[in-house]
Amino acid sequence: MHDPSGLTSRSTPSDTAKSIALHFALLIGATLALTPFFWLICATLKSGEDLFTFTFLPWHDLSRLTTSNFKSLFQQQPFALWMFNSLFLAATQTTLVVTLSSLGGFALAKYQFKGKKLLMLLMLATMLLPGQVLLTGGYELMYNFGWINSYASILVPGAVSVFGMFLFRQAMQTVPDELLQAGRVDGCSELRLWWEIALPIVRPMIGAFTLMSFLASWNSFLWPQIMLQDEIKYNLPMGLANMIQLPEYRQEYGILMAGTLLGIIPVVILFFILQKDFIAGLTSGAVKG
Amino acid sequence: MNRDYSPAPLAPPPPSSHRLWTLQARLAPYLFVLPFILLFCLFLLYPIYRSIVLSFYKSAGPRKEVFIGPANYLFLLKDQLFWLAVANTAAFTLLCLLVQIPVSLILALILNNKRVKLRGVFRFAFFTTHVVGSVFLAVLFSMLLSPRAGLLNRALAVFVGHPVDINWLGEPNLVLPALLLASLWVSVGFGMIYFLAALQAVDKELYEAAEVDGANKWSQFWNITLPGIKPVLIFMILIGTIAGFQLFELPYVLFQGGAGPKSRGLTIVMYLFQHGFEAGNLGYAAAIGWVLVLMILAVAILQIRSMRATQES
Numbered sequence: 001m002h003d004p005s006g007l008t009s010r011s012t013p014s015d016t017a018k019s020i021a022l023h024f025a026l027l028i029g030a031t032l033a034l035t036p037f038f039w040l041i042c043a044t045l046k047s048g049e050d051l052f053t054f055t056f057l058p059w060h061d062l063s064r065l066t067t068s069n070f071k072s073l074f075q076q077q078p079f080a081l082w083m084f085n086s087l088f089l090a091a092t093q094t095t096l097v098v099t100l101s102s103l104g105g106f107a108l109a110k111y112q113f114k115g116k117k118l119l120m121l122l123m124l125a126t127m128l129l130p131g132q133v134l135l136t137g138g139y140e141l142m143y144n145f146g147w148i149n150s151y152a153s154i155l156v157p158g159a160v161s162v163f164g165m166f167l168f169r170q171a172m173q174t175v176p177d178e179l180l181q182a183g184r185v186d187g188c189s190e191l192r193l194w195w196e197i198a199l200p201i202v203r204p205m206i207g208a209f210t211l212m213s214f215l216a217s218w219n220s221f222l223w224p225q226i227m228l229q230d231e232i233k234y235n236l237p238m239g240l241a242n243m244i245q246l247p248e249y250r251q252e253y254g255i256l257m258a259g260t261l262l263g264i265i266p267v268v269i270l271f272f273i274l275q276k277d278f279i280a281g282l283t284s285g286a287v288k289g
Numbered sequence: 290m291n292r293d294y295s296p297a298p299l300a301p302p303p304p305s306s307h308r309l310w311t312l313q314a315r316l317a318p319y320l321f322v323l324p325f326i327l328l329f330c331l332f333l334l335y336p337i338y339r340s341i342v343l344s345f346y347k348s349a350g351p352r353k354e355v356f357i358g359p360a361n362y363l364f365l366l367k368d369q370l371f372w373l374a375v376a377n378t379a380a381f382t383l384l385c386l387l388v389q390i391p392v393s394l395i396l397a398l399i400l401n402n403k404r405v406k407l408r409g410v411f412r413f414a415f416f417t418t419h420v421v422g423s424v425f426l427a428v429l430f431s432m433l434l435s436p437r438a439g440l441l442n443r444a445l446a447v448f449v450g451h452p453v454d455i456n457w458l459g460e461p462n463l464v465l466p467a468l469l470l471a472s473l474w475v476s477v478g479f480g481m482i483y484f485l486a487a488l489q490a491v492d493k494e495l496y497e498a499a500e501v502d503g504a505n506k507w508s509q510f511w512n513i514t515l516p517g518i519k520p521v522l523i524f525m526i527l528i529g530t531i532a533g534f535q536l537f538e539l540p541y542v543l544f545q546g547g548a549g550p551k552s553r554g555l556t557i558v559m560y561l562f563q564h565g566f567e568a569g570n571l572g573y574a575a576a577i578g579w580v581l582v583l584m585i586l587a588v589a590i591l592q593i594r595s596m597r598a599t600q601e602s
Contacts, residue, residue, distance in 0.1 A: 019404040026399055030414040033478060037417075039440045040429055055443045104325040111318035119326065126333050128589075130535050132558050133582055136343050136565055136575040137336030143351040160328035190317030219422025221538050222558075226566050237424035237538075244428055245545045253432050260428045267420045275413065283486035 040264075043257040044069050051253050069254035070262075079259060081232060082239035087266075089154060089224075089235055090217040096159035097213050098206060105168025106194045110180065123162045132222075139226060153227040158217065164209055167281065171205035172198055208281020211274045218267055236263050344575035351571060361576035371577065373552060374560040375584070377465070381556070382533025384469055385476070390525060392473075393480030398514075400481070401488045412485070415478035423538035430471040431543050434458055441470075458543065464553035471539055476529075483521050491517035523596050527589055534585050537562065557581050 042056045045065045050058055058064045073079050108116065138157065147153040175198045183193045199206065221237040228234060234242070240259045243249050249256055271278065344361055348354040365371055396415060400408055421429070433440045434457035445453040457467045495513045504512070515522075540554035541547075541562075548555035557577065565574025 015404075022399050022402055022405055026396075026405065026411050029396060030411055033415050033418055033474070036429060036433060036440065036474065039433065043432065052438045055440065100325050100328070103321045107318040107321035111321075113318040113322075119322070122334065123329070126329075126337065128586065129337065129582055130531065130578075130585060132535060132537075132561060133340055133575075133578040134333065134336045135340075135561070136571045136578060137339030138332070139565070140339055140343065140351045140571065141332070141336055157328070157332035160325060160332055162329070162333070165325060184314075189313055190321075194321070215420055215422070219424065221422070221424045221542075222562070237422060240428055241424050241538075241542045241546075244431065244542060253435070253438060256428055257432060260425050263425045264421050267422075268417055271417065271420045272413070275416075279412075279416070279482055279486075283483055 037264075040257055040261055043253060044261050046254055048254070069258040072252075073255050073258045073262075076255075077239065077243060077259075078232060078234075079239065079262070082234050082236045083262065085234065086218055086236040089151065090214050093155055093158040093217045094210055094213040096155065097161050097164055098210055100159055101161050101164030101209065102168045102172075102199060102202070102206065103194060104165045105170075106172045106198050108165065108169040109172035110175065110177070110198070123165060127162050127166075135222070135226065138223075142227060148227060149229045149233065150227075151233070154220075154224060161213070164213070167205060167209055167284075168202065170284070171202040175201050204277045205281050205284075207274045207277030208279075211270060211278045212281070214270060215267055340575045340578060343572050344579055346572040348570055348572045350569045354572065357572070361573050362580070364573075365576055365580060370552070370555065371557075371560060374555045374557045377553060378534055378536060378556045380465060381468055381472075381536060382530055384465070385472055385533055386526060386529045388469070388473055389476050389480050389529060390522070392477050393525075394484050396477065396481040397484035397488055400485055412482070416482055417478070418475045419479045419482075421475055424542050426471055426475055427539050427542035430467070430474075430539075431458065434467055434470075459550055461549075461551040461553045464540075464549045467543070468536075468540060468554065471543070472536075476532075480525055480529075483525055484518060487518040487521035488514070519596075523593070526592055530588050530592065531585055534581060534588075557584075 039056065042054075043051060045057070045067070046054065047064070047066045047068055050064055107113070108120065142148055142153045145152075147156075179197055180193050183197050188196065219237060220235070221241060224235050224238055225241070228238065231239075231242075236259075240256070240263060243259065244256060343354070345356060345358055346354040347357045347361070399405065400411060405411070432438070434442075436442060436454050436456050436459075439457070441457065442453040442455055445455070455463070457463050491514060495517075496509060499509050499513060535558055536556045537558035540549060540556060541559055543549070544554050548559060558581070561574045561577040561581070564570050564577065
């Protein structure tokens, strides 16, 4: 309803009611989003029978809570190793892909060079293809390289990201040419211009793309599942996905939930730290374009 | 940041190092993109080319390959399991978008309201689910949906007043709802973030002008908000379609490496995986991959065209 005076619209009773309704809707939504997390945490702390008896926690007797699920997880499976593998793979791959993409994106945004148009065209064309089309040709290539069951098959192809190149190209366009020119006059090499002038300016994009790459690697399953064979080389999703297929874990909800929680917590923390950059970087292309 | 931009009072460099200096300036862009180009050609372009070639071969592992022409594609047309996978995948994608887009938009509209307090907290709450990887999501939901201890049946029991014993992962007709529930949990907040960014980019003055003209909230939504966020809406539908057609990990892990009851959880990528990497026929898998590409492109072109058509009318 339009209020012609425009002055009384601050705190009428209908406005208060509206405000309460809005917050109520949000609260329901947030409950739906967060309850599975809470249920998951509760499930990891309950032993066998309590899992089936109590929906969340045995509130009347919290001494029944146990850490035995986590202990069993680490004793029965090489779970610590899988976590370490995932951390190593995600950290290495993220470092490589952020470095290469920011360097390449800088060149695409700030330099003219032969073949640039053709390169961008080829990049755009591959971006339209779903990654699964690479599985067969990629498998064959890895087989010919002798990289099956080695981390090279994950880290080396994982260092290239067309999406990352475009993200950084877009971000690097905001770097003022005058600043680069001033740097050149000061005697900076082109590599130092990238490191000392361009990178600090696109720092939010580095945060966003770091989180995106880390998430993608940490959560990756299909390609590692095809490439890695030894159980000791599994990453965390592979380890957990193979555990859930074992008959002895069919009823061991607590142990499986403990593994799931440990797979989620690191990225939730990372997201909490980098969320502003992440959201800005994620939506920048879509809203501007 | 107290940089001095005045020309440096340096003596001109000696000629030989001057040549080196111009050389590094000239070669820099090539050296910067060189690592990317090498990896791009070797690990993207070449595998794409090989997967086109492979799709015309019958193979048992990467070493035994026999040229069979377009037979893989012809067989695919008559392969009933493949079409079941297509039907499952398409139904999932369509239903997922039909729920995700409106719910995400409504949430974003609410969060964008000036009256809302603690916007950051709510935004974080809705969006955190997005960081949960597909495998973790699948393991979590295999427990949430379990008949006896699962949260969903417990919650339903509270509403209906008696214990509920629905076997969400065992009934063929419940496979699709189970997959939808799990993927909506991670995708609604993701969509909301995009719509929120789009809403904040809509020109505020348009609303003020509409207020002056006496337009009500509903007509403001149809005439200002919706046209304003249309690019993001199209983008959301497009990436939702692409992601939906690539569904694999969620059903694969949820149904313990299988396709679920009556293969209702079989998706196109799962079928590709089964042929290429469980049965070892890379050729047939490659053909499935290219048919998937054609389907995604066809749907994307259709969507963009229909969007353009509605824009012109």
